[in-house]
Amino acid sequence: MAKVFFTPSIQRHVACPEAEAPGRTVREVLEGVFAGNPQARAYVLDDQAALRRHMTIFVDGHTIRDRATLSDAVSEASRIYVFQALSGG
Amino acid sequence: MSDILHVSTRKGLFTLARKRAGWEIDRADFLGDNVTLTLADPRDGQRYAALDHGHFGVKVHRSTAKGWEEIAVPVYPPKPEGLEENDMWGRPLNWSTARIWALAAGGRDEPGVIWCGTLPGGLFRSTDHGVSWQMVRSLWDHPKRKQWMGGGADLPGIHSICVDPRNSHHVSIAVSTGGIWFTEDAGETWSQRGEGMRAEHVPPELTHDPIAQDVHCLAQCPAAPERMWVQHHNGIFVSSDEGRNFTEITEVKPSVFGFAVVVHPRDPDTAWFVPEIKDEKRIPCEGKLVVTRTRDGGKSFEVLSKGLPQTHAYDVVYRHALAIDMTGDRLAFGSTTGGLWVSEDQGDSWACIIHTLPPVYAVRFA
Numbered sequence: 199m200a201k202v203f204f205t206p207s208i209q210r211h212v213a214c215p216e217a218e219a220p221g222r223t224v225r226e227v228l229e230g231v232f233a234g235n236p237q238a239r240a241y242v243l244d245d246q247a248a249l250r251r252h253m254t255i256f257v258d259g260h261t262i263r264d265r266a267t268l269s270d271a272v273s274e275a276s277r278i279y280v281f282q283a284l285s286g287g
Numbered sequence: 288m289s290d291i292l293h294v295s296t297r298k299g300l301f302t303l304a305r306k307r308a309g310w311e312i313d314r315a316d317f318l319g320d321n322v323t324l325t326l327a328d329p330r331d332g333q334r335y336a337a338l339d340h341g342h343f344g345v346k347v348h349r350s351t352a353k354g355w356e357e358i359a360v361p362v363y364p365p366k367p368e369g370l371e372e373n374d375m376w377g378r379p380l381n382w383s384t385a386r387i388w389a390l391a392a393g394g395r396d397e398p399g400v401i402w403c404g405t406l407p408g409g410l411f412r413s414t415d416h417g418v419s420w421q422m423v424r425s426l427w428d429h430p431k432r433k434q435w436m437g438g439g440a441d442l443p444g445i446h447s448i449c450v451d452p453r454n455s456h457h458v459s460i461a462v463s464t465g466g467i468w469f470t471e472d473a474g475e476t477w478s479q480r481g482e483g484m485r486a487e488h489v490p491p492e493l494t495h496d497p498i499a500q501d502v503h504c505l506a507q508c509p510a511a512p513e514r515m516w517v518q519h520h521n522g523i524f525v526s527s528d529e530g531r532n533f534t535e536i537t538e539v540k541p542s543v544f545g546f547a548v549v550v551h552p553r554d555p556d557t558a559w560f561v562p563e564i565k566d567e568k569r570i571p572c573e574g575k576l577v578v579t580r581t582r583d584g585g586k587s588f589e590v591l592s593k594g595l596p597q598t599h600a601y602d603v604v605y606r607h608a609l610a611i612d613m614t615g616d617r618l619a620f621g622s623t624t625g626g627l628w629v630s631e632d633q634g635d636s637w638a639c640i641i642h643t644l645p646p647v648y649a650v651r652f653a
Contacts, residue, residue: 207342208343211340211343211346237357240344240346240360240362241340241343241344242343244344244381244383245362245363245381245382245383245384246363246365246366246381246382246383248381248383250342250343250344252341252342253342253343282342283342
């Protein structure tokens with residue numbers, strides 16, 4: 199299963215330990231993780247379930263392309279990093 | 288009188304208490320976080336704080352006996368697939384809470400009801416003390432809502448919510464920009480109000496269109512709710528018929544421009560404003576921080592400056608940063624440069640409580 203790591207700065211607001219979940223896309227994996235940590239979901243995704251404007255996600259070292267539906271593919275061995283984008287200042 | 292003040296700032300929520308020696312900071316919550324607004328519910332004492340975590344979005348916290356707890360935040364409904372709706376810049380309008388810009392308690396007869404105004408223009412209502420929120424779809428789906436535009440922010444937003452103390456189903460809201468809207472059935476239906484206001488920043492054919500008005504702040508007198516005061520982008524307006532019609536007041540020195548207005552809770556003719564140079568500069572006139580007050584419904588104004596800095600003051604007082612307590616004797620305001628002043632004599636004199644706060648967004652008496 200893909201592993202998900204969250205930025206340290208989110209931990210002050212809501213605990214987001216390293217987690218893993220099955221799935222073939224970023225969406226599937228993240229929703230799996232958020233199913234066990236529902237409070238964290240709104241810290242990462244906006245009301246339309248798109249990635250928040252000043253957040254970014256890396257999959258195996260590459261930023262995702264699809265910020266709206268999170269359809270970027272992941273593998274069983276993928277490492278997903280949910281980070282802040284510096285654009286947020 | 289209220290002895291508690293909640294001061295929302297860019298870097299935390301400061302609660303001030305009036306003690307024997309005077310006002311002092313009693314506690315600081317959410318230090319380092321952007322607290323944009325608070326509500327102290329007069330019906331049950333519960334406090335609500337709106338936070339904007341930037342990267343992580345807007346959140347709402349509620350006070351409990353054990354401290355603050357994060358509660359639900361108003362969430363926009365799914366945007367229908369294929370719906371194209373752009374903001375005034377031509378960019379797709381994201382149906383997502385971008386800021387909480389108004390929090391108001393419902394009427395005495397409806398405990399637990401909280402109203403919440405947001406950017407980009409959604410109005411929400413909770414019936415369970417903020418545990419859950421329902422968008423007021425009748426307003427969001429109103430065809431004229433799409434004519435709202437950004438004013439104080441890039442996106443349109445609801446910044447003022449006035450619940451009529453005589454009838455909790457009568458609610459007036461104000462939008463920057465989108466004018467004043469009124470419901471007489473707790474949000475089932477809405478009508479535009481605000482005839483008589485005037486917008487200089489639009490073409491002549493729209494100048495008097497109620498939806499084109501950039502209301503900065505709307506205040507309703509609790510004892511005489513037919514009286515409403517507006518601090519508008521263009522100046523000061525007053526209504527004596529619950530916001531249906533307004534009269535412009537032009538002779539106000541040093542300026543009719545500003546963001547905030549409060550009205551005396553029992554005397555509808557008495558209201559306070561914090562003037563600034565209009566509007567490209569937005570700083571106090573001649574570097575003098577003053578408050579203006581009318582006691583005769585706008586026929587005349589006094590300039591109140593005792594205790595306020597009169598040289599090189601560049602304090603801007605935002606629309607939620609001027610407050611009055613339930614007696615009408617105590618007022619307080621905070622500024623963008625971190626100053627906080629309190630008056631105990633209806634503004635005749637002011638005392639600077641502190642001048643090193645983070646930028647102040649909102650001031651509310653508990």
